């Protein structure tokens with residue numbers, strides 16, 4: 693919650709006083725492309741200026757806590773890299789399976805992915821987990 697969205701002039705004034713000349717938002721320190729980190733309003737109430745992780749880093753950490761390997765924690769269908777036609781064919785099969793499960797068709801099937809190291813199985817497994825609503 694941004695300080696400007698907090699109702700109550702006295703609380704807002706206290707928060708702004710505690711913030712001093714520090715910014716309410718700072719760039720994500722892990723990856724500037726993520727966006728911004730916001731000051732922790734709860735701690736700011738007690739005079740401590742500390743910034744929360746950005747939303748993408750929070751989501752990433754949540755997936756890792758749930759067992760997703762850190763190296764593929766940001767995997768999605770959109771950032772899956774297809775470099776040859778067989779990979780495109782496998783991706784199309786994966787996409788069909790995911791869409792069928794999103795639409796709750798064919799729910800009694802499962803997805804089996806086989807391949808050598810580095811072919812994208814973990815990436816697609818994570819992307820399927822996310823696409824099907826996992827991670828909460």
Ligand SMILES: [Zn+2]
Pocket residue numbers: 720721722723726727745746747748749750
């Ligand atoms: Zn981040």
